[in-house]
Amino acid sequence: MATLKDIAQLADVSIATVSRILNDDPTLSVPPQTRENVLEAAKKLQYHKKKKNDPNIHICLIQWYSLQQEIHDPYYLTLRHGVEDYCAKNGIILRRIFKDDVHIEKSLKGIDGIICLGKFSKKHIETLKKYNDSIILLDMDYENLKECSIVLDFDLALKQALTYLKNLGHHKIGYLGAIEYLDDGLAYEDIRKQAFIKYATEYQLEYEDYLLEGEFTSESGYAMMVSMIQSHHLPTALFAASDPIAMGAMKALNDYGFHIPEDISIIGFDNIDASNYTYPPLTTFYAPAFDMGQFGAKLLHQAIKDHTKLLPMRIQLPCYLVERESCKAVQKND
16 A cells, blocks of 8 residues: 655655645645646555544654754654654644744643654653653663653664674774764763674674764764774774764765775665665665654554553564675685
8 A cells, every 4th residue: 555655755755745735735835746746646656545533633743853953864854754654644633843842831732642753851751741641752762661662673783783794704893873962961872882882792893993973964974984094993894873974984985095895894774765876885774764653653543542541661673684785705814
């Protein structure tokens, strides 16, 4: 069955635009050709809009990331699209705000549930629960869980990544990551970094001199890679915590005359569309961000319909390796 995402890709517009056109949103202003392209794509894909079963259900999506940050790192954009697609198909009225919205009390008035997308502090979550305790957390992982949380299985992904590189003969493996901060100013502990260190230690790999952290952007990946290159101390392989970081690192390596994967192998994370068009195509991990958004919205929707409370639980979604051309076996003289 075709989805709003399929139509958006075919018509080359956003999922939100597709949803508003198919639902005859009178406030939407788009060129006639855009509207025609969307309707034609829906017809071609034989898309059938579901009946609005729950017209009175209102869900508030609170974003931790800004729109500008979404542009630089499309992971959260894809996650948001998953929520929006599910709500659009099921007639749920979705209200989208940002974590620092000064009118949050007004924004949460009359809503039936809350989806928190991103890294919220425990204190912030407790504040939100005063307005509505039907809350689901997407991409937020912490101990002593009291809410329903859906996350990716970073630990298994890193084990697979380092096993893959180790089997290719790599023993000097670097890590390019990023530091994210909660709204209380504290740094969020990235499970990817923790898992990388755990398995690098277990496999007796050299990594301590090749571990850098910046931001989840291509610019940061480029800067970290330049810093490593200028130190004249390079590993034979790199794991990047996101595809944008990996792409920035690949450009830096190309600019400085290194060849991928002959001189250094690199693995990314997320499998964004652009990762298939780098040179060489990037080996990466598929992260089911869209599915996470859909599943989170579905769980909350069902709880609201059944008038039940979401149980405190931690749900992990698996990631899997997408092998392309940015990794190769180490030569015997390396």
